[in-house]
Amino acid sequence: MSIHDLFANPSNPWGMMLSGYLSALGDEARADVRSRVQRAAEAECACPAGSPAWTAMVRAQGFTPLPSLVTAEFTAASSFIEQAGDAVYLSVQGQDGGGLVLSREEARATVGALLLRGAVLITQVPSGCVCSVYFVEGQIVATVVKSWRSGDVRPASLDCGFVTVERCGELVRAFGLVFAEVLLVMEAGGEVGCLDVVARPNYWNCPKDVHRRVIGRLRRCVVHHESLSTAGMA
DSSP, X not given: OOHHHHHXXXXXXXXXXXXXXXXTSOHHHHHHHHHHHHHHHHTOOOOOTTSHHHHHHHHHTTOEEOOEEEESOXXXXXXXXXXXXXXXXXXXXXXXXXXXXXXXXXXXHHHHHHHTTSOEEEEEOOSEEEEEEEEETTEEEEEEEEEEOTTOOOOSXXXXXXXXHHHHHHHHHHTTOSEEEEEEEEETXXXXXXXXXXXXXXXXXXXXHHHHHHHHHHHHHHHXXXXXXXXXXX
């Protein structure tokens, strides 16, 4: 997500919080910020999750692409969900905020309504912890355990490890994103699967303590003129 998108959509909670900081700047400074975030927006790579190009980018960074289906057909969606294990990831293609990890029963009851909004991405979720890694300007801001499969033990803490975090950062850079959430599945056998790279992280799915860290980092980018382009994300 470019920070330009946050300002372009005043109903976005991230944008509402940032607008308060931006309003404290003078006209010249505000114009400079908007110019820099527009340049960052132009660098983004449009590549929907589940597409062949997206899968290739995920695999290139060493993550395991998980079995998935993109469809606008209810019969195909229902059949794929029935073949899944206990949990699936559901999202509407092109929708802000990414999707949700649901039980098979929940997915079965939800997919029809989602299909009214467009094609859906359905991904089978293997056994393991599902976590989100938040990035702003190529720097990791937080790692959050989002959910875990029934029967699995929730760890007291989750350490993705340096290599995994580095690969997440490379993936975010490959998509040209300034603000992003990488959804991973940390499998019991040590493999790391990628569910999604969310270009517009959902404010309401993000814990409050992470809100503060994300906004703090976004504020430094905007107010203190830190880099807002992919060139500064190395």
